[in-house]
Amino acid sequence: MSAIERFPAEALPDNGLLRFLTCGSVDDGKSTLIGRLLFDSKTILVDTLHAMKRTSERRGLDIVDLSLLTDGLQAEREQGITIDVAYRYFTTGTRKYIIADAPGHEQYTRNMVTAASTADLAIILIDARKGVLTQTRRHSYLAHLLGIPQIVVAVNKMDLADYSPETFARIKADYLAFANQLGITDVRFIPMSALHGDMVVDRGEHLDWYDGPTLLEILESTPAVHSEHTEKFRFPVQYVCRPQDSANPELHDYRGFMGRVESGELRIGDAVTVLPSGRETRVKDIQVLGESQARAVAEQSVTLLLADEIDISRGDMIVKTGELPQVTKQIDAMLCWLSESPLDPRRKYLLRHTTRDTKAMLAGIEFRVDINTMERQTAERLAMNDIARVRFKLAQPIFADPYAESRGTGAFIVIDESSNNTVGAGMIA
Amino acid sequence: MSTATLSRVILSHLDWLESEAIHIMREVAGQCSRPVLLFSGGKDSICMLRIAEKAFRPGRFPFPLLHVDTGHNYPEVTDFRDRRAAELGERLIVRSVEDSMVRGSVVLKSADEPRNKHQSVTLLEAIEEFGFDACIGGARRDEEKARAKERIFSFRDEFGQWDPKNQRPELWDLYNARSFKGENIRVFPISNWTEIDVWQYIEREHLALPSIYFAHQRPLVRRGGGLLPVTAVTPARAGETIETLTVRFRTVGDITCTAPVISEADSVAKIIAETASTTITERGATRLDDQTSDASMEQRKKEGYF
Numbered sequence: 001m002s003a004i005e006r007f008p009a010e011a012l013p014d015n016g017l018l019r020f021l022t023c024g025s026v027d028d029g030k031s032t033l034i035g036r037l038l039f040d041s042k043t044i045l046v047d048t049l050h051a052m053k054r055t056s057e058r059r060g061l062d063i064v065d066l067s068l069l070t071d072g073l074q075a076e077r078e079q080g081i082t083i084d085v086a087y088r089y090f091t092t093g094t095r096k097y098i099i100a101d102a103p104g105h106e107q108y109t110r111n112m113v114t115a116a117s118t119a120d121l122a123i124i125l126i127d128a129r130k131g132v133l134t135q136t137r138r139h140s141y142l143a144h145l146l147g148i149p150q151i152v153v154a155v156n157k158m159d160l161a162d163y164s165p166e167t168f169a170r171i172k173a174d175y176l177a178f179a180n181q182l183g184i185t186d187v188r189f190i191p192m193s194a195l196h197g198d199m200v201v202d203r204g205e206h207l208d209w210y211d212g213p214t215l216l217e218i219l220e221s222t223p224a225v226h227s228e229h230t231e232k233f234r235f236p237v238q239y240v241c242r243p244q245d246s247a248n249p250e251l252h253d254y255r256g257f258m259g260r261v262e263s264g265e266l267r268i269g270d271a272v273t274v275l276p277s278g279r280e281t282r283v284k285d286i287q288v289l290g291e292s293q294a295r296a297v298a299e300q301s302v303t304l305l306l307a308d309e310i311d312i313s314r315g316d317m318i319v320k321t322g323e324l325p326q327v328t329k330q331i332d333a334m335l336c337w338l339s340e341s342p343l344d345p346r347r348k349y350l351l352r353h354t355t356r357d358t359k360a361m362l363a364g365i366e367f368r369v370d371i372n373t374m375e376r377q378t379a380e381r382l383a384m385n386d387i388a389r390v391r392f393k394l395a396q397p398i399f400a401d402p403y404a405e406s407r408g409t410g411a412f413i414v415i416d417e418s419s420n421n422t423v424g425a426g427m428i429a
Numbered sequence: 430m431s432t433a434t435l436s437r438v439i440l441s442h443l444d445w446l447e448s449e450a451i452h453i454m455r456e457v458a459g460q461c462s463r464p465v466l467l468f469s470g471g472k473d474s475i476c477m478l479r480i481a482e483k484a485f486r487p488g489r490f491p492f493p494l495l496h497v498d499t500g501h502n503y504p505e506v507t508d509f510r511d512r513r514a515a516e517l518g519e520r521l522i523v524r525s526v527e528d529s530m531v532r533g534s535v536v537l538k539s540a541d542e543p544r545n546k547h548q549s550v551t552l553l554e555a556i557e558e559f560g561f562d563a564c565i566g567g568a569r570r571d572e573e574k575a576r577a578k579e580r581i582f583s584f585r586d587e588f589g590q591w592d593p594k595n596q597r598p599e600l601w602d603l604y605n606a607r608s609f610k611g612e613n614i615r616v617f618p619i620s621n622w623t624e625i626d627v628w629q630y631i632e633r634e635h636l637a638l639p640s641i642y643f644a645h646q647r648p649l650v651r652r653g654g655g656l657l658p659v660t661a662v663t664p665a666r667a668g669e670t671i672e673t674l675t676v677r678f679r680t681v682g683d684i685t686c687t688a689p690v691i692s693e694a695d696s697v698a699k700i701i702a703e704t705a706s707t708t709i710t711e712r713g714a715t716r717l718d719d720q721t722s723d724a725s726m727e728q729r730k731k732e733g734y735f
Contacts, residue, residue, distance in 0.1 A: 014441040014442060014443075015439065016439040016440055016441055016442055016444075016445055017440075017442040017445045017446070084578045084593065084594075084596065085578065086574075086577040086578045087570050087577055087578075087620075087621070088570075088571075088577060089570070089571050089621070089623050091442075091623070091625070095442070096442040096623075096626070098621055110598055113598075113600070114598050114599060114600050117600040117601045118600075118601060118602075223439075224439060238452070238455040238456060238458075238459050239455045239458050239459050239485075239491075241485065241487065241488040242488070243487050243488040243489065248487075251487055254487060256487075256488075258455055258484070258485075259452075259455070260448060260451070260452040260455075260602075265438070288483055289482055289483045289486050290486055290487055297438040297440070298438070299440055299445060299448055300440065300444070300448050301447075301448040301449075301451035301452050301455070301483070301484070314459045338598045352603055352605070353603075355456075355459060407601060408601070408602070411600070411601045411603065412603070413598075413600055413601075413603045413605065415605060415607065417607075420605070420607040420608060420609065421597055421605075422597045422598045422599070422600075422605045425598065425600045
């Protein structure tokens, strides 16, 4: 584990950061896969490895159990389950990775939805001996629902299926059959043995008949974008900077609108419209720490200065003139209910969309989805882990895009003001 | 920033992490009425101040800085803390575990007991004194497995407790910082950073650090497989040999539970090279208080620790 191996001395290209999700249960070898990625990318350090070796020996194993790396909280070990999403990190020197490790069971749908909300890619694990299962369908449906553009199906435990190309081909065909029904188009398949390290980081020696990329090669080459649509500029205002009490007289008229570009790109001089007022002006400057920059791109946090004095506060949105989002007080959305208290149609909730909060009331449940069969059912209420197509009426307008076009302006959360808990997650249709 | 693809510029990993952290700090400012930023003079909180500058300048920070001082900190670090706050022109509040001991809210088992875990009590007292509804801290998920499952906006009840089984779902970048009076939100803007990211950011931004992060000569004794600094608070025991070695600290905290590593790295670039090639985890090497049991961090967090 030398420095040279882990971080080559010469400057490497920086391909940014990729966030991905692993779905599957412990039985599918998910923890082993994550352990393998961290181990083969030299992220595991010696003291951690020693602790894993000791525990493996204590449990009577003759190889180091890589799944121990993702061993969770005391509370989870006591119950022998994984309660919550865990985030893990590794780097290849050219790219940084954030793994969201979500528990696989049905009752943890809300955790998978949480983990999927920020992922650019999903790895769906299938045990080669078991093939496509109900949980495979559930994971695929949720990954697709949450708009993850890239899906990688890892057919794991090939070592226990004689590394058989026929088994792999059969599972691939089974998966594609239902993926097409769901509308999933971009899927890649890898035969794998996470336990022995075949096709994770290294190719291994047992899968010569497979000539596609390894998992790490796919991760390294996947674009970190959430949408293939041409992106419209969306800038929800988070905070207004008015340092008028400053000793510097030049700052007396300074009004900086601070936020992060949710999508698209903006340049100095561009014509913009401010919502909800509809007032139009031009971009006078784009700043970070007082320094000008010619443009702002998606995911950058910047401060915008505008040519005209317009009253703008947190919750407003700055967009390019001629590229307006929908300004609406009624939304149709897919909603995942996250709370132990059911969605109550008589109650008002708080809906948070971008940096804007508004009261919301349920106006109807069109159908509930059985996430194991994908069947649509009628429903009066929603319980925890339910997913449904709903309509909300809003007290104030929001500035929305369809979730499929823009995660940042298509997503919302529902908050119960009596507990302040986040109780629902929605995706605007 | 790397070159553009057809429709989209991809941020470098540091640009992305920085932008996420700025966004999180601005959410705190937008959602909370009395936030505070915890600043110890350590490297993670030094990055946090840089992020706060990028988030809020040319305005002032919309929060004061708070340090919960165990009274056992290296003077190089507390001097740095005071100097940095003064340079930025921001208000620094210091509350001391020793004051809690005088009040009787902290009772040590023995005089030389590490005071790190008692910071929780002093922090909760400061939260109550000032009515803080959010505390921004520099903890990272890669530090420890109890942190790997913690939210970026982490809810604490009136006793400051973290309940790992009952965390608020946190989706997209829609953070929920709402709390009732007496409750508190802990916010971790650099949750997604690793130790190497922190060092790369320090290098890129040319951030100044307390001198003890760099290689220096220090008297030490070897005890229990580790190197312990010999100080007024931690004298050598009878029979121990004091050696003077060239070392640096990877983390800085209470003197009684923070140990240095042998190192010749006297610049940030050399530290990055060394960190990249190191074979021991950050806390494994230097934090004596995490090694008590498999779950020691989880336990402390449930009790209100950061």
